[in-house]
Amino acid sequence: AWNFSAGPSVLPLSVLEEVQHDLLNYKGHGMSVLEMSHRSKVYGDIIADAEATLRRMLKVPDNYSILFLQGGGTGEFAAAYLNLFASKLVRDKQRKLGRQLNCDYLVTGSWSTNGLKEVQRLGGKPNVVVNGVVSAESGKISYTSVPAVTEWKLSNPEETAFVYYCENETVHGVELPQSMVVDAVDPSVPVICDMSSNMLSRPVDVKRFGAIIAGAQKNMGPAGVTIAIVRKDLLERDDDPEITCNLPSVLDWCYFDSAGSMPHTPPTFAIYVCGLVFKWAEKQGLDALERLREARSKLVYDEIDAHPEFFLGWVDKRYRSGMNLVFNLPTSELETQFISEAAEHNMLQLKGHRKLGGIRISLYNAMPIEGAEAFVAFMKDFYAKNHK
Numbered sequence: 508a509w510n511f512s513a514g515p516s517v518l519p520l521s522v523l524e525e526v527q528h529d530l531l532n533y534k535g536h537g538m539s540v541l542e543m544s545h546r547s548k549v550y551g552d553i554i555a556d557a558e559a560t561l562r563r564m565l566k567v568p569d570n571y572s573i574l575f576l577q578g579g580g581t582g583e584f585a586a587a588y589l590n591l592f593a594s595k596l597v598r599d600k601q602r603k604l605g606r607q608l609n610c611d612y613l614v615t616g617s618w619s620t621n622g623l624k625e626v627q628r629l630g631g632k633p634n635v636v637v638n639g640v641v642s643a644e645s646g647k648i649s650y651t652s653v654p655a656v657t658e659w660k661l662s663n664p665e666e667t668a669f670v671y672y673c674e675n676e677t678v679h680g681v682e683l684p685q686s687m688v689v690d691a692v693d694p695s696v697p698v699i700c701d702m703s704s705n706m707l708s709r710p711v712d713v714k715r716f717g718a719i720i721a722g723a724q725k726n727m728g729p730a731g732v733t734i735a736i737v738r739k740d741l742l743e744r745d746d747d748p749e750i751t752c753n754l755p756s757v758l759d760w761c762y763f764d765s766a767g768s769m770p771h772t773p774p775t776f777a778i779y780v781c782g783l784v785f786k787w788a789e790k791q792g793l794d795a796l797e798r799l800r801e802a803r804s805k806l807v808y809d810e811i812d813a814h815p816e817f818f819l820g821w822v823d824k825r826y827r828s829g830m831n832l833v834f835n836l837p838t839s840e841l842e843t844q845f846i847s848e849a850a851e852h853n854m855l856q857l858k859g860h861r862k863l864g865g866i867r868i869s870l871y872n873a874m875p876i877e878g879a880e881a882f883v884a885f886m887k888d889f890y891a892k893n894h895k
């Protein structure tokens with residue numbers, strides 16, 4: 508079957524086969540990775556290897572730490588805010604200014620909305636720099652495009668702790684070009700980016716970010732592990748002991764950094780599988796994965812554009828996601844029929860997000876081009892049989 512789930516998503520077949528092969532007796536060590544102490548030498552090598560592969564592949568500079576965390580992307584919404592406001596960099600800047608700094612949020616869909624809400628929940632007052640686009644006719648906000656950079660209401664750099672955005676909105680199918688935000692932000696202000704659903708789908712210029720956060724379960728491995736790549740100066744803490752005390756250990760980047768991501772029991776098996784996916788991705792090469800992602804998504808978007816009165820894509824073409832492709836059909840009955848007939852052809856998990864409905868096809872790293880080809884053949888057939 509072709510699994511077009513938005514996540515947890517498909518893993519490369521060769522990785523699953525290797526996991527299966529080693530499941531009961533990991534490389535002759537007499538036990539499964541599932542049963543292994545995280546303090547053992549064997550496991551120490553597994554996590555070190557995973558980190559080293561990711562670092563090599565993404566060309567992560569030495570002044571960045573790679574952390575394996577728990578709590579998902581959602582945990583990192585809080586962690587990013589709390590850690591940045593506990594950092595010496597932000598505290599020093601605040602002292603100089605004589606008041607609390609702003610943090611700027613670009614809201615481009617439901618995941619950045621969730622990131623923003625998490626900060627509000629913690630009592631923060633994030634500054635909303637962008638909030639979707641406003642329709643000229645209805646005055647309503649929609650997450651179908653991104654306003655021009657000239658319309659962003661970025662705070663003065665001296666007054667800003669960080670700028671936050673989500674690069675690929677998994678639900679709304681909106682993806683921002685990587686340089687768009689980092690080019691717009693003053694280099695003195697750290698940019699924090701949620702790359703949960705497009706990490707490893709293309710090269711990343713890590714040095715332009717303060718921190719990158721990403722749940723693993725789309726492109727990197729199983730659910731249960733979350734990755735943060737953090738510039739080391741942001742891990743320097745202020746002397747004020749109250750600050751660190753206010754930060755729960757499991758959200759504290761420094762706590763993880765000082766103990767090789769293992770201050771407590773890590774999600775051992777998920778990290779092990781991630782390590783195998785990293786090796787697989789490194790072998791493909793990020794440039795090749797990017798070409799594949801462009802080729803896969805182009806096939807589907809071309810078909811949408813061939814029949815715009817039937818396949819109703821709603822995202823501005825400039826910001827269409829290469830990972831999560833969303834569209835409607837003329838009626839909800841046709842959508843239900845599309846999803847169930849696709850399933851009969853072994854194309855699964857195409858139902859749009861519960862908030863939006865419609866169709867969503869997710870094309871993550873492990874999806875070969877043949878998956879997109881099969882889907883497009885089905886679209887053509889469905890169109891031929893059902894358009895008026």
Ligand code: PLP
Nearest residue numbers: 579580581618677701703704722
């Ligand atoms: N950010 C993005 C872009 C996501 O797609 C998701 C989940 O789908 C999250 C954050 C939240 O991740 P989690 O479910 O691991 O908390």
